[in-house]
Amino acid sequence: MRIRIVVVGAGIAGCLIVQGLQQEPDIELICIEKGSEKNVLAGTGLNIGPNALKILTQFNYELAISLQAKGVSLPWLSWKAGLTDGTLVMDLPLLQVADNPGIRIRWSELYRQLRRPIAGRVWYNTTIAAMRYAESAMKGPLELVVENQITGERQILNQVDLIIGCDGRYSQVRSTFFGGQPEPTYLQACIYRLLVPNRADNLIDDYQQWFHNGHRLLAFAIPGNEVYIAGSFPLNSNLDISPENKQPHILQQLYKSDRGYSEVCQFLVNSICDHVDNIHWARIQEILPVFGDTKGHVICLGDSSHAMFPTLGQGATQAFEDGCFFVSQIRQCLAEARKNNSQLDVPSLLAKVEAKRRSRIKFVQQFSREASDSLLSESNPMAELKAKSQAPFLKKLMNLYRHTPEII
Numbered sequence: 001m002r003i004r005i006v007v008v009g010a011g012i013a014g015c016l017i018v019q020g021l022q023q024e025p026d027i028e029l030i031c032i033e034k035g036s037e038k039n040v041l042a043g044t045g046l047n048i049g050p051n052a053l054k055i056l057t058q059f060n061y062e063l064a065i066s067l068q069a070k071g072v073s074l075p076w077l078s079w080k081a082g083l084t085d086g087t088l089v090m091d092l093p094l095l096q097v098a099d100n101p102g103i104r105i106r107w108s109e110l111y112r113q114l115r116r117p118i119a120g121r122v123w124y125n126t127t128i129a130a131m132r133y134a135e136s137a138m139k140g141p142l143e144l145v146v147e148n149q150i151t152g153e154r155q156i157l158n159q160v161d162l163i164i165g166c167d168g169r170y171s172q173v174r175s176t177f178f179g180g181q182p183e184p185t186y187l188q189a190c191i192y193r194l195l196v197p198n199r200a201d202n203l204i205d206d207y208q209q210w211f212h213n214g215h216r217l218l219a220f221a222i223p224g225n226e227v228y229i230a231g232s233f234p235l236n237s238n239l240d241i242s243p244e245n246k247q248p249h250i251l252q253q254l255y256k257s258d259r260g261y262s263e264v265c266q267f268l269v270n271s272i273c274d275h276v277d278n279i280h281w282a283r284i285q286e287i288l289p290v291f292g293d294t295k296g297h298v299i300c301l302g303d304s305s306h307a308m309f310p311t312l313g314q315g316a317t318q319a320f321e322d323g324c325f326f327v328s329q330i331r332q333c334l335a336e337a338r339k340n341n342s343q344l345d346v347p348s349l350l351a352k353v354e355a356k357r358r359s360r361i362k363f364v365q366q367f368s369r370e371a372s373d374s375l376l377s378e379s380n381p382m383a384e385l386k387a388k389s390q391a392p393f394l395k396k397l398m399n400l401y402r403h404t405p406e407i408i
Helices: 012-021 050-059 061-067 107-118 172-177 248-254 263-274 315-340 346-375 381-387 391-402
Strands: 003-008 027-032 045-048 073-076 078-083 088-093 102-106 126-133 142-148 154-160 162-165 185-197 208-212 215-222 226-234 280-286 298-300
Touching: 003 012, 003 154, 012 027, 012 107, 012 315, 027 126, 045 073, 045 107, 045 215, 045 226, 045 315, 050 061, 050 102, 050 315, 050 391, 061 107, 073 215, 078 381, 088 381, 102 107, 102 215, 126 172, 142 162, 162 172, 172 298, 185 263, 185 346, 208 263, 208 381, 215 263, 226 263, 248 263, 280 346, 298 346, 315 346, 346 381, 346 391
Parallel strands: 003 027, 003 162, 078 208, 162 298
Antiparallel strands: 045 102, 073 102, 078 088, 126 142, 142 154, 185 226, 185 280, 208 215, 215 226
């Protein structure tokens, strides 16, 4: 019954899958990660939605508790939104639409918590030179050639039954087995992120957004007395991020209304201008979802499967859902195979996962797209934020936060 699985990428979904399967006697598990164990590039923060913590608590209670520990994260309890002049339009306690809070955390700390339980299980600093279906194979139809980037040593992994692509938006797994890199759909808006020191009086605390036309400032505090800031502004039809718009004197005025800035927004804009050299600029985009390939032995999860608009903070959160749900399904299929004294049917497993995840991902992507209306040049943030306080939007939030996949 023993099958060989290669997990590509030790991000959120990859780590959860390795954790969940590392004690399975019928699985030989290999995880390949091109980055280092400490992931020094994970320098900003993120908010993890209530739905991630809900499903993680069912999947791995100890990990869920460790992620919420003091000094590791801060609770995400509310969502405030308004105008950059300080006008508050929406103040939503998350427990009104969720069964539990979310968290605010630094990316590097999240990786540390996820990777600690799988120490020794991940091949770090390792890239894939080639991966393919073997021309003929009695067992395990896939093979990979991997290379250690420190020693230069290459190794062939053959007789692989399943490749799980958890290697992010620019996935090598997806590019290899699904016809190249996907063509993204753009929102026609720019987004940038950075971490800055909080003020001594902790002016910034829980999750908040401030708008001026289609220009948005988003901020929340994370442990270490730091503030995560995500700024955005509309782009022209060519999707050009103008060098001029990256200049401090332009950014200083970009979000200002006729009534000026509130104290919070002035602090955010000043912080952006003071740290402009540390900003990473990007275009907001999504890709069409894929899951299992046509031959039934490769699957993509997380951003490699369904990168989405970040407006509702569901990118990382859906990776939690993917990882927990996939492990639940493979455990169930393994139990059935043992009961019948048969081999695990990998194509049937992947088809089952896709059938149950596709509709959920379609909903989350569509909802994230709808919620992005305030990031466009023709935005009317006052009306749009008021609509987000009404029953139709709140009903969708309840669906998002409470109706997580069932863990068996």
